[in-house]
Amino acid sequence: MNYRKGGEELVRSLKELSTTLWGKRKAQTQMKGEEASSKMVFPLILIFGIVMVIIGYPALAMF
Secondary structure (H helix, E strand, O other): OHHHHOHHHHHHHHHHHHHHHHHHHHHHHHHHHHHHHHHOHHHHHHHHHHHHHHHHHHHHHOO
16 A cells, blocks of 8 residues: 555655755855855945054054
8 A cells, every 4th residue: 555655656755855955055055155154245445444553543543
C-alpha cells in the first residue's frame, strides 16, 4: 500500500525538495546580510568622523 502512494520515490523527491529549498533560503539570508552590511557603511563612517573630532580637538586646541 505504501509503495502505491509513493514509496521510495516520494522519499527521494522530498529530500531533493528539502535540499533545494534550503539552498534558496541560505542564498536569501546571505543576500539580506550583504544588504545590511552595505547599509551600515555611512553610519559607521559618520561615527568614525565624530570620534576623530572628539579625540583630535584637544590636541589641536593646544597649538
